[in-house]
Amino acid sequence: MKTTNLFFMLLLLSIISLAQVPQIITHQGFLTRANGEPYDTTIAMTFRLFTDPTGGSQVSTDQTFSSVTVTRGVFNVSLSLSGVAFDKQYWLEVVAGGQTLSPRRLLLPSLKASRVE
Numbered sequence: 001m002k003t004t005n006l007f008f009m010l011l012l013l014s015i016i017s018l019a020q021v022p023q024i025i026t027h028q029g030f031l032t033r034a035n036g037e038p039y040d041t042t043i044a045m046t047f048r049l050f051t052d053p054t055g056g057s058q059v060s061t062d063q064t065f066s067s068v069t070v071t072r073g074v075f076n077v078s079l080s081l082s083g084v085a086f087d088k089q090y091w092l093e094v095v096a097g098g099q100t101l102s103p104r105r106l107l108l109p110s111l112k113a114s115r116v117e
Contacts, residue, residue: 023082025107030073031096038073046095047079053091053104059084 027047031039045068049060060081068075084090091104 024078024080026076026078027092028074028076029094031070031075032073039070040072041070042067043070043097044068045075045077045097047077048093048095049081049084049090049107050093050104051088051090053106056091059090 031043033039044064044066046062046064048058048062050056050058060083063077063079065077068077090107092107093104094101
């Protein structure tokens, strides 16, 4: 009986160790005009991952969306992380309507974000 339990525990640990980082993440952003007024529009956006906040190497292919809906400044996109090994920190660069936004954002793990009104 003890041998069976030990075998089951080792099998379970082996399966857990094979778990990987999700290959798709959801990114939510807030887009405003220079005067701080939030956008209400549909806009083309491109997303890129880099190894540094200001320079560095691009580690993902461009992910371009031709029409992202922005409502009261808020937008949501799902980004593919296929082929990205999360063995270091990465920064997300966003291009909205042809304009590269600054600064790049550090990717951080988050279980769920909530908004209270």
